[in-house]
Amino acid sequence: MLSRTFQRSRLMFRSTAVRLSALYILLFALCAAFLVFYVTAMSERLLAQQTQQAVQEEVTDIQRAYERGGINLLLRIMERRARQPGANLYVIAAPSGEILAGNVASLQPGVLEEEGWTEAPFRYEPFAGTGGPRFHLATANVVKLDNGLRIMIGRDLGDPSRFRGIVRRALMVALAIMGLGALVIWFGIGRNALKRIDRMSAASQKIMAGDLSQRLPVGRSGDEFDRLSDSLNAMLGRIERLNEGLRQVSDNIAHDLKTPLTRLRNKAADALDDDRSEVRRGALEGIIAESDQLIRTFNALLMISRVEAGSIAAEMSGVDLSAISADSAELYEPAAEEAGMTLATEIEPGLIVNGNRELIGQAIFNLLDNAIKYATEADGEPKITVRLARVDGFIRLSICDNGAGIPQKKRKEVVKRFVRLDESRSKPGTGLGLSLVEAVMELHGGALELSATKEDKADAPGLTATMVFPAPKL
Amino acid sequence: MQITPPHSASPPDSTDAKTVADAMVPHMKILVIEDDLEAAAYMTKAFREAGIVVDHASDGDSGLFMGTENTYDVMVIDRMLPRRDGLSVISELRKRSINTPVLILSALGQVDDRVTGLRAGGDDYLPKPYAFSELLARVEVLGRRKGTPEQDMVYRVGDLELDRLSHEVRRAGKEILLQPREFRLLEYLMKNAGQVVTRTMLLENVWDYHFDPQTNVIDVHVSRLRAKIEKDFDKPLLKTIRGAGYMVKDEG
Numbered sequence: 001m002l003s004r005t006f007q008r009s010r011l012m013f014r015s016t017a018v019r020l021s022a023l024y025i026l027l028f029a030l031c032a033a034f035l036v037f038y039v040t041a042m043s044e045r046l047l048a049q050q051t052q053q054a055v056q057e058e059v060t061d062i063q064r065a066y067e068r069g070g071i072n073l074l075l076r077i078m079e080r081r082a083r084q085p086g087a088n089l090y091v092i093a094a095p096s097g098e099i100l101a102g103n104v105a106s107l108q109p110g111v112l113e114e115e116g117w118t119e120a121p122f123r124y125e126p127f128a129g130t131g132g133p134r135f136h137l138a139t140a141n142v143v144k145l146d147n148g149l150r151i152m153i154g155r156d157l158g159d160p161s162r163f164r165g166i167v168r169r170a171l172m173v174a175l176a177i178m179g180l181g182a183l184v185i186w187f188g189i190g191r192n193a194l195k196r197i198d199r200m201s202a203a204s205q206k207i208m209a210g211d212l213s214q215r216l217p218v219g220r221s222g223d224e225f226d227r228l229s230d231s232l233n234a235m236l237g238r239i240e241r242l243n244e245g246l247r248q249v250s251d252n253i254a255h256d257l258k259t260p261l262t263r264l265r266n267k268a269a270d271a272l273d274d275d276r277s278e279v280r281r282g283a284l285e286g287i288i289a290e291s292d293q294l295i296r297t298f299n300a301l302l303m304i305s306r307v308e309a310g311s312i313a314a315e316m317s318g319v320d321l322s323a324i325s326a327d328s329a330e331l332y333e334p335a336a337e338e339a340g341m342t343l344a345t346e347i348e349p350g351l352i353v354n355g356n357r358e359l360i361g362q363a364i365f366n367l368l369d370n371a372i373k374y375a376t377e378a379d380g381e382p383k384i385t386v387r388l389a390r391v392d393g394f395i396r397l398s399i400c401d402n403g404a405g406i407p408q409k410k411r412k413e414v415v416k417r418f419v420r421l422d423e424s425r426s427k428p429g430t431g432l433g434l435s436l437v438e439a440v441m442e443l444h445g446g447a448l449e450l451s452a453t454k455e456d457k458a459d460a461p462g463l464t465a466t467m468v469f470p471a472p473k474l
Numbered sequence: 475m476q477i478t479p480p481h482s483a484s485p486p487d488s489t490d491a492k493t494v495a496d497a498m499v500p501h502m503k504i505l506v507i508e509d510d511l512e513a514a515a516y517m518t519k520a521f522r523e524a525g526i527v528v529d530h531a532s533d534g535d536s537g538l539f540m541g542t543e544n545t546y547d548v549m550v551i552d553r554m555l556p557r558r559d560g561l562s563v564i565s566e567l568r569k570r571s572i573n574t575p576v577l578i579l580s581a582l583g584q585v586d587d588r589v590t591g592l593r594a595g596g597d598d599y600l601p602k603p604y605a606f607s608e609l610l611a612r613v614e615v616l617g618r619r620k621g622t623p624e625q626d627m628v629y630r631v632g633d634l635e636l637d638r639l640s641h642e643v644r645r646a647g648k649e650i651l652l653q654p655r656e657f658r659l660l661e662y663l664m665k666n667a668g669q670v671v672t673r674t675m676l677l678e679n680v681w682d683y684h685f686d687p688q689t690n691v692i693d694v695h696v697s698r699l700r701a702k703i704e705k706d707f708d709k710p711l712l713k714t715i716r717g718a719g720y721m722v723k724d725e726g
Contacts (some may be wrong), residue, residue, distance in 0.1 A: 173584035
């Protein structure tokens with residue numbers, strides 16, 4: 001029980017709110033102490049000044065009375081004044097220091113020696129019956145008369161401990177108020193914050209345990225904690241999506257590489273079974289072709305992930321997109337013709353983008369490969385158009401075909417790795433072409449857009465794949 | 475360090491390699507610096523079958539030593555090596571004024587690493603994994619490089635003539651009209667006459683793109699060119715080397 005309390009208090013002191021409250025209390029206390037001492041010092045000085053002034057006036061009065069009426073008048077005035085309630089201190093003393101008259105029983109020795117104001121408060125003993133402690137503090141002015149008598153007029157400063165008591169009480173009250181304030185602050189703000197942080201770490205623990213669908217609690221106030229939770233949640237969302245994507249990709253890889261590997265294995269088994277060298281040779285060639293295709297797939301995968309991760313420190317420079325487009329069209333024109341298609345170009349000259357020529361080239365080649373592969377399904381005369389134009393601050397490079405196109409709802413899908421519309425996989429290809437194009441476009445701060453070449457032609461709308469580049473600032 | 479014994483060429487069994495070997499300069503001698511012993515053994519065997527003398531070093535330091543002490547026609551250097559990496563071997567060789575053509579092999583991707591490799595003093599770059607036919611074709615072209623003077627203004631193969639200055643192509647005195655790209659294609663093939671040129675090498679040298687063309691785009695260009703230079707003539711000059719690439723050669 002005791003150790004638990006101890007643990008709890010240790011835990012409490014580890015919390016930021018408690019540490020901050022303690023620090024505040026300390027600072028407040030220092031400030032308060034300074035204030036109290038400053039104020040008391042100032043009022044003491046003011047009081048002392050007023051006392052001195054009053055005493056000074058009386059001294060002047062009494063000296064004048066002495067000059068006018070001699071010792072008798074002086075004695076009378078002093079007697080009268082001494083009897084008034086709450087009066088000042090009045091002493092007439094012999095040159096030897098013996099008190100002749102006045103309202104003081106005894107004085108701290110040596111007070112009467114010096115003329116003028118006493119340097120420091122001194123102790124004196126009033127006549128009995130006034131109550132309180134025996135000795136009081138006082139300050140006084142001593143005047144020597146021409147006949148050697150000394151007159152002392154002073155003022156009682158009261159019980160020496162009284163003033164300190166007041167100061168101490170004020171300090172205690174101030175500290176109590178501050179302690180209470182700190183407690184309120186801690187309960188109101190600190191404990192609240194502490195609890196919210198605890199809730200956040202509890203949620204984080206669950207997430208770390210593997211439940212990526214968990215989210216941090218977000219309050220309604222929109223304060224710093226809520227904003228923090230919000231951004232952490234957004235981050236979690238992104239991680240979850242990436243994770244999901246990764247899982248999907250690895251599933252696809254496993255699935256799509258299993259098939260060619262199985263084919264490879266079967267071919268090798270066939271070659272082993274057959275003794276005829278011709279058959280064996282054919283099988284081995286098939287194995288090599290199959291392996292080459294696998295290697296190509298792996299290379300494409302590696303390339304995509306390197307481009308996506310931005311780890312290709314691709315050297316970006318001003319690239320003549322018009323020239324690349326024309327070159328690519330020229331490179332593919334014979335292949336298109338061979339496949340019974342026409343390849344037309346509508347290329348605006350002199351369009352420059354900031355980019356990597358190799359990557360852009362490979363992306364265009366991929367799109368042209370696709371166009372040649374799929375435009376053949378079109379009825380009528382298969383046609384591919386390479387179109388490059390500057391439109392509204394973007395440079396758009398489109399490869400249009402009039403083939404079967406891609407249905408609207410599948411356009412997002414086909415960009416993913418290994419996704420192919422052709423479920424039977426009868427056409428050659430890795431299913432990675434568009435993924436690479438998209439990755440390249442993202443690296444260039446652009447996008448890949450897929451649309452229909454002719455929306456109204458339901459049977460063969462065609463596909464227009466557009467690489468959208470941000471136009472460089474002129 | 476592993477030094478393989480000198481040339482012990484036995485006639486290879488594979489017809490692909492045989493076709494290639496026929497085109498060989500006899501006794502080309504190369505140095506392979508590769509730390510993957512299995513890959514090195516495969517490479518050494520295949521090079522020998524193609525009639526090439528191979529020395530092998532398995533780390534950067536011994537590779538540099540052998541490259542400095544002996545004379546080779548070509549060096550094939552893996553980029554990542556123990557003791558001293560491939561690029562450092564190349565720049566050290568160049569510092570010692572050894573200008574033997576170097577082909578860099580690398581498991582690193584193509585786009586950026588190619589540039590750094592060539593900047594370090596390499597002459598050609600081949601990303602792993604590669605087909606051996608590709609490597610062989612490139613090594614042959616590199617080894618032959620010093621034999622083909624760049625300043626030849628007219629290339630001749632059999633009765634085919636290509637004038638680099640006037641951009642005229644004639645066969646048996648008859649002018650053949652070529653598109654600019656077809657001209658460059660033929661120019662590159664004739665510059666490396668008698669040697670296998672792969673599709674990737676054509677894409678690199680004629681179109682200036684450095685990747686593996688995955689479709690038949692290059693083949694279509696070559697067959698168009700072939701139609702132009704072989705139409706009306708009996709003797710074929712532009713041959714397809716199965717599994718490797720193309721070669722321009724006068725069979726005599």
